[in-house]
Amino acid sequence: DAGVTQSPTHLIKTRGQQVTLRCSPISGHKSVSWYQQVLGQGPQFIFQYYEKEERGRGNFPDRFSARQFPNYSSELNVNALLLGDSALYLCASSFAGQLNTEAFFGQGTRLTVV
Amino acid sequence: QQQVKQSPQSLIVQKGGISIINCAYENTAFDYFPWYQQFPGKGPALLIAIRPDVSEKKEGRFTISFNKSAKQFSLHIMDSQPGDSATYFCAASKVNTDKLIFGTGTRLQVFP
Numbered sequence: 001d002a003g004v005t006q007s008p009t010h011l012i013k014t015r016g017q018q019v020t021l022r023c024s025p026i027s028g029h030k031s032v033s034w035y036q037q038v039l040g041q042g043p044q045f046i047f048q049y050y051e052k053e054e055r056g057r058g059n060f061p062d063r064f065s066a067r068q069f070p071n072y073s074s075e076l077n078v079n080a081l082l083l084g085d086s087a088l089y090l091c092a093s094s095f096a097g098q099l100n101t102e103a104f105f106g107q108g109t110r111l112t113v114v
Numbered sequence: 115q116q117q118v119k120q121s122p123q124s125l126i127v128q129k130g131g132i133s134i135i136n137c138a139y140e141n142t143a144f145d146y147f148p149w150y151q152q153f154p155g156k157g158p159a160l161l162i163a164i165r166p167d168v169s170e171k172k173e174g175r176f177t178i179s180f181n182k183s184a185k186q187f188s189l190h191i192m193d194s195q196p197g198d199s200a201t202y203f204c205a206a207s208k209v210n211t212d213k214l215i216f217g218t219g220t221r222l223q224v225f226p
Contacts, residue, residue, distance in 0.1 A: 004157075040219075041218060042120075042203050042217055043214070043216050045213045048212055048213060056212075056213050058213070092212075092214075094212050102148070102160055103212060105150075105159070107156055108156070110155075
């Protein structure tokens with residue numbers, strides 16, 4: 001079985017640009033969450049989507065947005081990139097969005113803003 | 115506000131030894147406590163998880179001990195191997211949510 005897949009694996013962007021990151025959850029999983037992991041720190045929660053609805057949002061500015069598609073895949077968009085947005089962006093999928101079941105992470109997208 | 119505190123920041127253990135990583139939480143609404151293992155350049159991988167209705171859970175060489183009254187939980191890695199060298203994160207989530215609050219991580223190095 002395929003795990004959580006994220007694309008691209010690496011990305012370099014310039015300050016002020018916009019970026020879109022993609023995530024495909026494990027087959028049968030309906031919940032997708034996004035996390036930001038800055039080097040040397042634990043992942044920080046950005047968004048959770050369940051059945052195409054936003055179910056949670058972390059303490060991130062409005063430059064960050066996300067959506068979930070009918071096939072449960074998800075996109076994370078970040079506008080007006082700042083140097084501080086450089087991080088590993090992780091997607092996690094789980095079966096049920098409100099029963100704190102096991103969350104499985106993808107390999108992440110390494111975003112570098114220059 | 116750091117809701118999950120993890121220690122130590124780094125840990126060096128000899129092969130065959132026991133690795134112990136501790137976490138403490140503040141919010142009594144947390145009711146799910148997973149541990150993740152992360153290798154450089156990879157996403158976190160779920161190792162083992164516990165809910166507060168049990169005090170201990172063992173899976174192979176990995177054991178979680180949970181102390182509800184002290185609001186603390188720990189990961190024990192028995193017979194530590196060089197392949198266990200990675201960063202370990204504890205986490206917690208509240209009932210009816212998948213939002214995970216992570217600790218700051220422990221870098222474990224196991225030397226032969």
